[in-house]
Amino acid sequence: MTLLLQAIGFGIFILFTVKFVLPPLATAIETRRRQIADGLAEAEKGKASLATAQKEVDKLIAEAKAKATEIVALAEKQRTATIEASKGEAKVAGEREKQMASDEIAQLSVKAKEELRDRVADLAIAGAQRILSREINPQVHAELLNQLKAEL
């Protein structure tokens, strides 16, 4: 009797477990396993796309770098050109200034020389006058004096 009852109870418990208890759990585990597998696949895909994106980024950066170098080189060239140009200009301006200054100096020195010559001539005349005032007529010796003046 005990044996029979226990066997019946056992049978009921088995059926209950197989029919009601395990299926939801088994499905849940299966579903979760699938989800995890999907997630891993997704992650793998993400990784791949990340790699391609990285490659793209690298390419863009390289391009930008090249462009930047180009621009810098251009700027360098321009700068050198500008500097050269301004240097030339400055040189020309300096030359001109110098020319002008030396011209002035020359003019001034010519003028000074003339003046000095006049003065010296005058002094010479005055001296000569004083020495020769008594014996030489200025009018008579004017020609001679002028010749002397020109020689100075």
Add this chain to the structure above:
Amino acid sequence: MSEASTAAQSPTEYIQHHLTNLVSRVRIGEDTWTLHVDTVVTSMLLGLFAFGMLYMISRKVTTGVPGKAQAFFELLYDFVDTQVKDIFTHGDRKFVVGLSLTIFVWVIMMNAMDFLPIDWFAAGMHFIGFEHWKPVPTSDMNTTLALSLSVIGMVIFFSIKAKGFGGYAHELFCTPFSANNIVGIIILAPFNFLFQLIELVSKPLSLALRLYGNMYAGEIIFLLIGMLSFIGVGGAIVGGLLHAGWAIFHILIVALQAFIFMMLTAVYLAMAHEHH
């Protein structure tokens, strides 16, 4: 440790008292059937509790992050499923997994009743009004035999289902000894059938006796340790320590016996599906 009613008992009476089932005799027609009320009620309550709990968990199952109860159940399920997967390789194993899980859970629950302090339990049941109440259903041969005979019934059922009636009859009469001519087959048939019969009887018997023997022996050792308290307070203290030690060791036996029962069931069912 001992309750008042056992204080005056002799050791023999003490052990006998604890090993007696609560028997109820049921008359069916001419025959009188004995019913071990304690065994049936305890095992059914444990089964209802265990499978009720599992059912509650499985109703609230989510595919997302599992709760602790669900994680525990999944652990259990995965453990059984892995064991069965290695043994049972004949297609859909849903039923075998369910059967194995049922056996494992139920047997472990029934075995675990051994951990209840025997005298306290007896005292409690006595207080409620039951003269005898054996707490461990698996230390009653009726339970283990019921389990093993059901398993063998399933083995026969699945053998016929997998191989057909003719196939199973062929297996019964033509294996393990096979002959090529008809005369040889006929001569060998009785011996083959005898061997198969022995196997069919020995399988459930060994299943039932192994579990029963282990649990019964465990209970007797608890009782022997419990008797130490007859000596006095010192005996009770030593007995308490020994009880703890044996209980800890018994955890292994409880789990192991449930596991062995489950594994052998799976093996027998796998064999039932095998073709020769």
